[in-house]
Amino acid sequence: MIESLHVVGSGCSYDVTIAEGLLESVGERVAASTGAGRVAMVTDTTVDALFGDAVARSLTAAGVEVHRMSVEAGETSKSWKVSGLLLERMSEAGLRRGDAVVALGGGVVGDLAGFCAAVYMRGIGVIQVPTTLLAQVDSSMGGKTGVDLPRGKNLAGAFHQPLAVLTDPCVLPGLPEREWLSGLAEVAKSAFLDSAAAVEQLEADAAALLARDPEAVYRAVVMAAGLKVRVVSADPLEGGIRESLNYGHTLGHAIEAVAGYGVVPHGRAVADGIRFAARLAQEVLGADAAWTARQESLLDALGLSPSGAACGVGDEAGLRRAMAADKKARSSTVRFALLSGPGVYQPFEADEAVLAEHLREWCAAESRG
Ligand SMILES: NC(=O)c1ccc[n+]([C@@H]2O[C@H](COP(=O)([O-])OP(=O)(O)OC[C@H]3O[C@@H](n4cnc5c(N)ncnc54)[C@H](O)[C@@H]3O)[C@@H](O)[C@H]2O)c1
Numbered sequence: 001m002i003e004s005l006h007v008v009g010s011g012c013s014y015d016v017t018i019a020e021g022l023l024e025s026v027g028e029r030v031a032a033s034t035g036a037g038r039v040a041m042v043t044d045t046t047v048d049a050l051f052g053d054a055v056a057r058s059l060t061a062a063g064v065e066v067h068r069m070s071v072e073a074g075e076t077s078k079s080w081k082v083s084g085l086l087l088e089r090m091s092e093a094g095l096r097r098g099d100a101v102v103a104l105g106g107g108v109v110g111d112l113a114g115f116c117a118a119v120y121m122r123g124i125g126v127i128q129v130p131t132t133l134l135a136q137v138d139s140s141m142g143g144k145t146g147v148d149l150p151r152g153k154n155l156a157g158a159f160h161q162p163l164a165v166l167t168d169p170c171v172l173p174g175l176p177e178r179e180w181l182s183g184l185a186e187v188a189k190s191a192f193l194d195s196a197a198a199v200e201q202l203e204a205d206a207a208a209l210l211a212r213d214p215e216a217v218y219r220a221v222v223m224a225a226g227l228k229v230r231v232v233s234a235d236p237l238e239g240g241i242r243e244s245l246n247y248g249h250t251l252g253h254a255i256e257a258v259a260g261y262g263v264v265p266h267g268r269a270v271a272d273g274i275r276f277a278a279r280l281a282q283e284v285l286g287a288d289a290a291w292t293a294r295q296e297s298l299l300d301a302l303g304l305s306p307s308g309a310a311c312g313v314g315d316e317a318g319l320r321r322a323m324a325a326d327k328k329a330r331s332s333t334v335r336f337a338l339l340s341g342p343g344v345y346q347p348f349e350a351d352e353a354v355l356a357e358h359l360r361e362w363c364a365a366e367s368r369g
Helices: 022-034 045-061 080-092 107-122 133-139 177-194 196-210 214-234 241-246 249-259 266-284 289-301 315-325 352-368
Strands: 002-009 012-019 038-044 065-071 100-105 125-130 144-149 152-159 164-167 334-341 344-350
Touching (some): 012 022, 012 214, 022 125, 022 164, 065 080, 080 144, 100 107, 107 144, 177 241, 177 289, 196 214, 241 334, 249 315, 266 289, 266 344, 289 334
Antiparallel strands (some): 144 152
């Protein structure tokens, strides 16, 4: 099975190719899409041990000189310091304007390597080779790159669209459970944003996805990548509809920040955020209660039950502060992506009073179980 999706917009145009076994042909595909004689293959220690040799071999066989650069696995590598070290290594390796970066890994490597490609010699090409479910369905597409600063995530960054995205779902079976759930939360978000048909398919596939059945995984990756491609093509620089991709993330990010990054798994936090947004849509947009219940049951079926993390006494004010401090927040209100039905997106500005009331209700309902 092979699916080729095309991103086009604001001066960029590239393919997202999804196929089982694609990793074997990364070399020829990188050579064809970049024409580079030399690449920096940026990866992390875990992914390097699993797939580094195969990808490096494929690049060498295609006549591309490979400079392998492996960072420690985990979010702490997405830093200003590590990006500086990588840039120095790229210059020592003699990379020139026509050369490229291959980002082999999850969202951390994709954001970090993409950022280095964006600033090295004022921009060289990057090929994204995503190896986590989250990166395959979300972060590898759309050109957002960046690193974290001590005061917050993704505070330094640039839009830098890849020259190609090469997605091989066969790399996913060994992904740790926590990372699998993070990806599933994004898959659920994508189906809710996409259409009634996508929600129905995901309901049918939920058990198979938990068991990582290859056909169900392939369908989910194609569905979610397809949604992302359509949205970022329509709005490459996040001036409008791309905000919809934030569905569930407004409260989700706040939960992660309040609990301390890494304490609540990303997927559980996003699922909590979707539950909150669904109830908010019911209250402020008059969305059908059955639509809220349907989203909640699908999240449960995907193993994304409520985390309970955000409902401790006193957390409500902290959540409000974290949402207001988010770099996507505008002035004194907090902007939510809401859905009044499958695929029916509507932004909503919640002022402090509305937010406090709904958070209180939500926290009370969550702690009642
Ligand atoms: N640029 C965007 O649009 C965008 C969107 C969403 C998230 N992000 C960013 O993505 C990052 C999170 O990405 P992530 O969830 O992929 O985490 P990650 O990159 O840290 O990967 C998670 C873990 O899985 C390991 N791993 C990767 N592939 C594997 C495989 N095939 N088998 C076994 N283990 C594997 C990694 O080594 C790591 O330890 C965050 O920094 C977030 O800000 C970016």
